[in-house]
Structures are given as C-alpha cells and as structure tokens.
Amino acid sequence: MTFSQRLDQIAGLTEARLGTLVGTKIKHPERDDPIPPRLLGALRHATLGGGKRFRPFLVIESAALFGLSERQALDTAVALECVHCYSLVHDDLPAMDNDATRRGMPSVWKAFDEWTAILAGDALLTVAFEILSTPEVHESPEVRLALISALAKAAGAAGMVGGQALDLEAERLPSREAPTPSGILHLQSLKTGALIRFACEAGAILGGGGPDERAALHRYGTELGLAFQIADDLLDVEGDAATVGKAVSKDAAAGKATLVSLMGIARARAELKRAEQAAIDALVPFGAKAETLIEAARFVAERNR
Amino acid sequence: MTFSQRLDQIAGLTEARLGTLVGTKIKHPERDDPIPPRLLGALRHATLGGGKRFRPFLVIESAALFGLSERQALDTAVALECVHCYSLVHDDLPAMDNDATRRGMPSVWKAFDEWTAILAGDALLTVAFEILSTPEVHESPEVRLALISALAKAAGAAGMVGGQALDLEAERLPSREAPTPSGILHLQSLKTGALIRFACEAGAILGGGGPDERAALHRYGTELGLAFQIADDLLDVEGDAATVGKAVSKDAAAGKATLVSLMGIARARAELKRAEQAAIDALVPFGAKAETLIEAARFVAERNR
Numbered sequence: 363m364t365f366s367q368r369l370d371q372i373a374g375l376t377e378a379r380l381g382t383l384v385g386t387k388i389k390h391p392e393r394d395d396p397i398p399p400r401l402l403g404a405l406r407h408a409t410l411g412g413g414k415r416f417r418p419f420l421v422i423e424s425a426a427l428f429g430l431s432e433r434q435a436l437d438t439a440v441a442l443e444c445v446h447c448y449s450l451v452h453d454d455l456p457a458m459d460n461d462a463t464r465r466g467m468p469s470v471w472k473a474f475d476e477w478t479a480i481l482a483g484d485a486l487l488t489v490a491f492e493i494l495s496t497p498e499v500h501e502s503p504e505v506r507l508a509l510i511s512a513l514a515k516a517a518g519a520a521g522m523v524g525g526q527a528l529d530l531e532a533e534r535l536p537s538r539e540a541p542t543p544s545g546i547l548h549l550q551s552l553k554t555g556a557l558i559r560f561a562c563e564a565g566a567i568l569g570g571g572g573p574d575e576r577a578a579l580h581r582y583g584t585e586l587g588l589a590f591q592i593a594d595d596l597l598d599v600e601g602d603a604a605t606v607g608k609a610v611s612k613d614a615a616a617g618k619a620t621l622v623s624l625m626g627i628a629r630a631r632a633e634l635k636r637a638e639q640a641a642i643d644a645l646v647p648f649g650a651k652a653e654t655l656i657e658a659a660r661f662v663a664e665r666n667r
Numbered sequence: 668m669t670f671s672q673r674l675d676q677i678a679g680l681t682e683a684r685l686g687t688l689v690g691t692k693i694k695h696p697e698r699d700d701p702i703p704p705r706l707l708g709a710l711r712h713a714t715l716g717g718g719k720r721f722r723p724f725l726v727i728e729s730a731a732l733f734g735l736s737e738r739q740a741l742d743t744a745v746a747l748e749c750v751h752c753y754s755l756v757h758d759d760l761p762a763m764d765n766d767a768t769r770r771g772m773p774s775v776w777k778a779f780d781e782w783t784a785i786l787a788g789d790a791l792l793t794v795a796f797e798i799l800s801t802p803e804v805h806e807s808p809e810v811r812l813a814l815i816s817a818l819a820k821a822a823g824a825a826g827m828v829g830g831q832a833l834d835l836e837a838e839r840l841p842s843r844e845a846p847t848p849s850g851i852l853h854l855q856s857l858k859t860g861a862l863i864r865f866a867c868e869a870g871a872i873l874g875g876g877g878p879d880e881r882a883a884l885h886r887y888g889t890e891l892g893l894a895f896q897i898a899d900d901l902l903d904v905e906g907d908a909a910t911v912g913k914a915v916s917k918d919a920a921a922g923k924a925t926l927v928s929l930m931g932i933a934r935a936r937a938e939l940k941r942a943e944q945a946a947i948d949a950l951v952p953f954g955a956k957a958e959t960l961i962e963a964a965r966f967v968a969e970r971n972r
Contacts, residue, residue, distance in 0.1 A: 402824070524703050
C-alpha cells in the first residue's frame with residue numbers, strides 16, 4: 363500500500379466513525395432528546411465530506427508504533443478531529459478569518475448562519491471530551507484522563523486558542539511590535555503545532571509508551587507541525603486555488619506575516635527541509651516500525667513540490 | 668449563618684479559586700508559554716468580579732449531602748462555572764443575543780471585541796475539562812471521568828448548546844410552528860436546566876451516591892432549573908433594571924415566547940410554586956441534611972417577590 367492509499371484508508375475510517383458519533387444523537391443513545399435538526403445539519407456539514415484527516419492519521423500511526431490496531435486508536439483520532447473541525451468552524455467566522463469557503467464548500471456560517479456556526483463549534487469541542495471519557499477509547503481510566511488533559515492543554519488558551527489569539531492580535535492590532543521569525547514560530551507552534559503534537563503524543567499515551575518514547579513523538583510532532591505550517595505558507599504564496607481548495611494568497615492580501623514573508627522563499631524552503639529531517643531523526647528509536655510516519659514527514663514537506 | 672450568607676461564602680471561595688485557575692497560566696505551571704495577555708484579560712473579565720455563583724453553590728451543597736467538604740467539591744464547582752461563563756460570553760455575542768452588558772459591566776465582546784470573545788469562550792469551555800482531569804477534583808479516576816462525561820452531555824448539542832440553538836431558531840426562523848408551553852419547557856430544560864441538573868448530580872457523583880440518590884438529585888435539579896427559569900421570566904416582565912442588572916423585558920422586545928407570555932403571569936406563578944415544592948419533595952430521602960438545598964429552592968422561587 364502506498365502512503366497516499368494508507369492516508370485515504372484512515373480518512374475513510376475516520377469519516378465513517380465521525381458519521382456514527384456525530385449522528386442523530388451525539389452519544390446519547392439512552393435519551394429521547396434528539397439534537398435540534400438545524401444544529402445537527404451544521405455538525406455534519408462541519409465534520410463530514412472530506413478532508414485529509416491528517417491528525418487522525420497521526421494518532422493511528424503513532425499508536426501503531428506500540429502495536430495498537432486502528433480500531434484501538436480510532437475514537438481518540440475522531441475526538442481530535444472534532445476539535446480540529448470546531449477550530450475551523452470558529453476560525454472561518456466573519457469576526458475571525460471571514461472565510462466563506464472551506465474545502466471547496468460553503469463554510470458553516472455561510473451554509474447556515476453565524477449563530478449556528480458558533481454553537482456547532484461549541485458542540486464539537488464539547489463532544490470531543492465526551493468521546494474521550496468513554497471506555498471505547500481505552501480500557502484504562504488513567505489513559506483516558508491523560509488524553510483529556512493533554513488534549514485540553516493542546517487546544518486551550520496556552521495552546522491552539524492562544525495561537526489563534528496571537529495571530530489575530532498581530533493582524534488587527536498593528537500598534538504591536540513588528541513580527542519576528544521567532545514570534546511567528548511561537549504563534550504557529552501553538553496555533554497549528556499544538557494539535558499535531560498532541561496527535562503524535564496520543565499514540566504514546568494510548569500505547570503506554572515511556573517518557574523517552576513520548577519525548578521522541580513530542581519532538582517528531584513539533585518538527586512535523588513546523589514543516590506543515592511552512593509548507594502551507596509556501597502553498598499560500600505559490601499554490602493555485604485548484605490545488606489548495608481555498609482562496610490563495612489570502613495571507614498576503616491580509617498583510618499577514620508568515621515565515622515565508624519574513625525569511626523569503628529560499629530560506630523558508632531550507633527551514634522546511636531542516637524540520638523534515640529533524641522529524642525523521644526523532645523517529646530513530648522506533649526503527650523500521652516508523653516507516654509510515656517517516657513517509658508522513660516527507661509527504662508534508664513535499665506536498666507543494 | 669443565613670442562606671444568603673452561605674451563598675456569599677461559596678461565591679467568595681469560587682471567585683478565589685477561579686482567580687487562581689484562570690491565572691497567568693491556565694493550569695500550565697510547568698510551561699513557559701503564558702496565555703496571550705489580551706486573551707487572559709478577556710478570560711478574567713468573563714469569570715471574575717461577581718455573580719451569584721449559584722451553580723458552584725449547588726455542586727458544593729449537593730456534595731455536602733454525602734459528607735464532602737467545600738474543598739473536596741470546589742474544583743468541580745469551578746469547572747462548571749467556567750462552562751457557565753463561556754456560555755454567557757458566547758450568548759452575548761452580536762450574532763447570538765447581542766447583549767452589550769452583563770452584570771452591569773460591558774460584556775466580553777464589548778469590552779474587547781468579537782474575536783477575542785469567541786476565543787475566550789472556547790478557552791473557558793476547554794479549561795473546564797482540563798480542570799476535571801486533575802487529581803485535585805477527586806482521587807478516583809472513574810469519578811473524574813463520570814464528571815467529564817456528565818458535564819459534556821449537559822453542555823453539548825443534546826444539552827445546553829441544543830437549548831440555545833432551539834431558542835435562537837424559534838426567534839430567528841419564524842416559519843416554524845407557533846411556540847407551545849411544552850416546547851418552551853423542553854427548550855429551557857436544555858438551555859438553563861441541563862447545567863443546573865448537572866450541578867446537583869455532581870454532588871452525588873463526587874460523593875459516591877447510589878442510583879436512588881442520584882435520581883433524587885436529578886429530580887431536584889430538574890424542578891429547580893424550571894423554577895429558576897420561570898422566576899427569571901417573571902423578573903423579565905415585572906422586574907426593574909436596578910434589581911436584575913441587565914436590560915429588562917428584552918424577551919418581550921425580541922418577541923421571544925416564554926412560559927409567562929404563553930401561560931400568563933398567574934399560571935406561571937402557580938407552576939413556579941409547584942416546581943418549588945416538587946424540588947423540595949425530591950430531597951426527602953436526605954432528611955435534615957438537605958436544609959440548605961431546600962432553602963435554595965425557596966430562594967430561587969422567591970427572588971422576584
């Protein structure tokens with residue numbers, strides 16, 4: 363199986379399980395209260411119908427290093443994807459990034475309205491923790507709690523939400539000091555890095571990895587997240603709308619500083635190459651078992667070539 | 668100590684603990700990344716500086732039925748208050764209820780801006796689950812997971828968020844069928860009832876109560892939540908701004924149906940009286956230990972007399 367086939371396979375598993383969990387009753391089979399139909403429609407619009415499902419892929423493949431099956435890591439992967447989808451729904455709002463399209467479809471606020479999008483995002487964030495509290499995630503309560511704690515830290519004010527706040531602050535409050543590469547790196551390590559790092563560490567948590575293994579996956583996730591972001595910024599500058607599926611050069615149009623705009627394309631490409639190699643190096647302790655995660659680092663770095 | 672003094676006492680404990688947890692680093696003493704200052708300011712604005720802290724009171728007093736100290740129930744109470752505060756921050760947004768004031772202060776989006784308010788709400792919802800994952804909440808991992816599961820259900824698409832969706836749908840999409848008392852009851856049992864019910868059940872979860880005790884507190888919480896909402900609706904019609912601390916008759920101005928507008932004041936008062944008594948009756952199994960919760964039901968029902 364090629365890497366792309368494996369990615370597609372996990373995307374299919376994720377989509378199917380999301381469809382079940384974000385179903386007619388989010389995890390409330392015992393109750394008569396259905397989710398209001400409009401809200402449910404927004405939840406399904408926000409979560410189903412495509413996406414690479416890269417974070418679920420990382421959860422499942424990092425768990426595989428410890429001998430876990432796809433099925434044993436799937437619900438953790440789906441919980442994380444719910445958090446990722448919520449962040450997209452809120453980021454697209456007019457008061458945030460004001461994006462009317464997402465993956466070639468109307469974004470949730472555009473397809474429904476702003477209040478439905480706000481509530482749908484809130485519900486997706488909430489259901490992620492509901493999913494992680496269930497025994498299907500892992501038989502050990504301590505493992506479930508470790509996942510909940512790590513995901514909350516990664517997603518919260520000192521993680522993803524903090525990174526989004528820094529990003530909007532830099533864009534909207536220009537009285538602040540000029541952007542620097544280290545400031546951008548910090549912002550991005552929170553905004554996009556935190557969930558990717560969590561995805562990789564989740565495998566070690568699920569698989570009962572020791573501190574060294576968890577640290578190795580932390581390092582891998584950190585470098586991978588950086589590579590992911592630089593590649594995204596390069597795509598924003600160089601890509602075309604057909605490839606990316608969203609409006610291109612939006613960052614430039616918004617006057618948003620990125621590593622690419624601060625360092626130039628050549629240095630950004632060099633930094634991307636360095637991060638790709640550092641991610642791969644972090645996997646050395648896992649030996650041949652890490653082949654798919656190594657390919658993931660190459661995939662991330664090469665997707666704009 | 669009078670009931671009011673007890674309520675104030677718990678509010679003071681809650682405020683102090685919120686101030687610590689929503690501090691310079693939300694639960695991240697081990698990390699160097701501070702929360703971005705603007706976001707932190709919004710989090711403190713959203714959580715500190717008053718409020719009756721009625722839900723924390725219910726958590727602590729329902730836990731006291733099982734012999735737990737305030738300290739043993741406080742972090743659960745604070746986690747719930749974070750969810751309540753997040754819901755207020757998002758509900759006040761222009762796209763939702765468009766409230767510029769809250770407790771006599773500018774609401775978060777007015778004091779900061781919309782994007783900061785959206786992110787602050789997201790961060791508060793997230794930190795609630797982070798808090799509940801910590802051993803300070805309860806030594807038993809199973810108890811912490813039961814709290815996380817119950818709070819996620821109460822707050823999510825089949826709970827509070829679902830209720831808010833139904834409320835906005837009724838207001839904004841008037842093509843729907845005319846409001847009925849049973850429809851309003853259902854909406855309110857989700858929108859305001861779910862968190863109040865969770866507050867009461869949390870005591871039984873923390874205290875290791877059996878199914879009968881949990882069911883009794885569920886019934887108490889359900890009737891109390893109903894009484895709370897009817898009293899609120901009556902205040903909206905009859906109160907004055909000085910008492911309520913927010914714009915009055917906003918529901919009427921918005922053409923929003925309430926039990927009071929559908930049933931009339933006299934029948935609403937009768938239903939309030941019935942719910943108050945039903946709440947008190949639900950506490951019979953706890954005997955004299957339930958005195959403070961009985962007073963709470965009276966307090967809720969009488970606050971507009």
